[in-house]
Amino acid sequence: MKLVVQIPCLNEEATLGEVLDSIPRQIDGFDSLEIVVIDDGSTDRTIEVAQAHGVDQIIRHRSTRGLAEAFRSGVDYALTHGADVLVNTDGDNQYPQADIPKLVAPIASGDADIVIGDRRTHTIPHFSRGKKLLQKIGSHVVNRAAGTKIPDAASGFRAYSRTALLKLNVVTKFSYTMETIIQAGYKRLAIESVRVKTNPKTRDSRLFKSTPEHVMKSAAAIMRSFVMYKPYSFFGTLGAALGIAGLIPFIRYVTISFLGLPGELIQSLLLGVSLLTASLLAFALGVIADLIRINRQLIEDGLSLQKAHQDVQSLSDNHRDRP
Numbered sequence: 001m002k003l004v005v006q007i008p009c010l011n012e013e014a015t016l017g018e019v020l021d022s023i024p025r026q027i028d029g030f031d032s033l034e035i036v037v038i039d040d041g042s043t044d045r046t047i048e049v050a051q052a053h054g055v056d057q058i059i060r061h062r063s064t065r066g067l068a069e070a071f072r073s074g075v076d077y078a079l080t081h082g083a084d085v086l087v088n089t090d091g092d093n094q095y096p097q098a099d100i101p102k103l104v105a106p107i108a109s110g111d112a113d114i115v116i117g118d119r120r121t122h123t124i125p126h127f128s129r130g131k132k133l134l135q136k137i138g139s140h141v142v143n144r145a146a147g148t149k150i151p152d153a154a155s156g157f158r159a160y161s162r163t164a165l166l167k168l169n170v171v172t173k174f175s176y177t178m179e180t181i182i183q184a185g186y187k188r189l190a191i192e193s194v195r196v197k198t199n200p201k202t203r204d205s206r207l208f209k210s211t212p213e214h215v216m217k218s219a220a221a222i223m224r225s226f227v228m229y230k231p232y233s234f235f236g237t238l239g240a241a242l243g244i245a246g247l248i249p250f251i252r253y254v255t256i257s258f259l260g261l262p263g264e265l266i267q268s269l270l271l272g273v274s275l276l277t278a279s280l281l282a283f284a285l286g287v288i289a290d291l292i293r294i295n296r297q298l299i300e301d302g303l304s305l306q307k308a309h310q311d312v313q314s315l316s317d318n319h320r321d322r323p
Contacts, residue, residue, distance in 0.1 A: 003030040003104060004083040005097075006074035008038045008067055012091035013045040019089070020053040022097040029108035030085070036077055037091075038070040046091075068176045075165050086160045095157040099196040103159045106192045113164040113189040114180070116150055117157035117196035126201040138218055142178050145226040146185030150193050153181055154218075157196055164189050167304050172221050182225040231293055235286030239279045246275030 005023055009016060016037070025033060036057045037050040041064035050058055059073050071088065078086040085107050089095050095117065106112035121127055121135040135154060142153040154177055160168075168183050170176045184191055227234050249272035253265050 001030045001084040001108065002082050003027060003033045003085045003087065004036055004074075004078040004081070005033065005087045005089060005100065006036045006038060006071075006078065007089055007091045008040060008070035008074065009042060009046050009050075009091040010040045010064060011042045011044045011046060013042075013049050015093040016046060016049045016091050017053050019091055019093050019097060020050070020055060022093075023089075024098065024100055027101045027104065029104070034081070034083070036074055038074050040064050040066070040070045066173050068170055068172050068179075071176045072170055075160075075168075075170075079162070079165055083165075084162050086162075086165060088156060088158050088160075090156055093199050094201075096197050096199055099157070099194075100159075102194050102196065103157065106194070107159055107161045111190070112192040113161045114184055114191045115159040116152065116181075116191065116193050117155050118150075118152040118193045119155055119157075119198050120195060121152060124198055134215060138178075138222075141222055142181050145222060145230070146182040148181060148185045148191055150181060150191060152193065153178060155196075167300075169300055169303065172224070178218060178221050179225045182222070182229060186229040227289065228296070229293065231289030232286050235282050235289060239282035239286065242275050242279035242282055246272050246279055248272075249275070 007016070007019060012019075020035065023035060027033060034056040036059060037046075037055050038059045038061070039047055039050070040061045047058060047060065057077065059077060061070065061073070074088065075086065085104050087100055087103060089097060089100070099117065103115050103117055106115050122132050124132075127135070135152070139151060139153040143149055156177055158177075164184065167187055167189065168180050170179060172179045181191070249268035253268045253272070256265060256268075
C-alpha cells in the first residue's frame with residue numbers, strides 16, 4: 001500500500017522544516033510513503049525549505065487560491081500517483097506527526113474510509129473559552145447536518161482512503177473540513193475519530209482575520225452543504241414554521257369575528273396570507289432543490305465512475321511502464 005502525506009502551505013518557512021523532519025518515514029501496513037508540499041502562493045522561503053528537507057513532490061500555485069483549492073490539488077496528485085491513503089496535515093506544526101500511524105490504522109485495517117484527529121479542543125491551553133465553545137457548537141451543528149458523531153469537526157489532521165477520495169467532491173472556497181464531513185455522512189462513508197495531541201501554538205490562523213469572520217464563513221459553508229445534500233430538511237422546516245406562523249393571524253381573525261370583539265381584521269388577513277404564501281414558496285423551493293439534488297447525485301455518481309475508470313487506466317499504465 002502507498003501512503004501520501006500532503007502539507008498545504010502558505011508562508012510556512014519557520015515551521016515547515018520541523019514538520020517534515022518529524023514525519024515517520026516507515027509506517028506499518030504501507031510499502032511506500034510520499035510527502036507532498038502544496039505551496040499556495042507563498043512569498044517566503046517555503047519552497048526552499050521543502051527542497052532542503054527532501055520532500056518527494058512540490059505542487060506550486062502561482063497565486064494564493066485558499067486551503068480548499070490546495071487540498072484539491074493534493075487529492076488530484078494522490079489519485080493520479082496511486083495513493084491508497086492520503087493524510088492531510090498542517091505546515092504550522094500544530095499536529096505531532098508521530099500520530100500519523102494512529103490516524104491511518106483504521107483505514108489500513110479496513111474499518112474506516114475517513115479518520116479525523118480529535119484535538120480535544122477543550123484541553124488546548126491556548127484556546128480561549130469562546131473559541132472552545134465555538135468549536136463545540138460548530139462540531140455539533142456539523143454532526144446534526146451529517147448524521148455523524150465527530151467530536152472535532154474542524155480538525156485538519158485527517159486520513160482519507162482512496163474510495164473516499166474518489167467519492168468526495170469539494171466545491172467550497174473557504175475550508176473543506178466541514179463540507180467533506182457532510183458529504184461523507186450523506187454518502188454513507190465510514191468515519192472514525194482518534195485522539196491526537198497538539199503542539200504549542202506557533203502563529204494565528206491565516207484562514208480568517210477575526211473570530212466573527214470565521215463563524216460567518218463556517219456557518220455559510222455548513223448551510224450551503226446542508227441545503228445541497230438535504231434540501232427537504234431545510235425547506236420543509238422553513239415551510240412548516242412559516243405555515244404555523246401564518247395560521248396565527250387567521251385564528252385571531254376567526255376568534256374576533258366569532259365573538260364579535262372590536263379590532264382591526266385586515267392586518268391579520270394580510271399577514272396571514274403573506275406568511276402562508278411564503279410557506280408555499282418554501283415547499284416549492286424544497287421540491288426544486290430536491291430535483292437539483294437528484295441531478296447532482298447522478299452527476300457525482302458519473303464523476304466517481306469516471307474517476308475510478310481513469311484510476312484503473314492510470315494504475316495499468318504505471319504497471320506497464322515498470323521494467
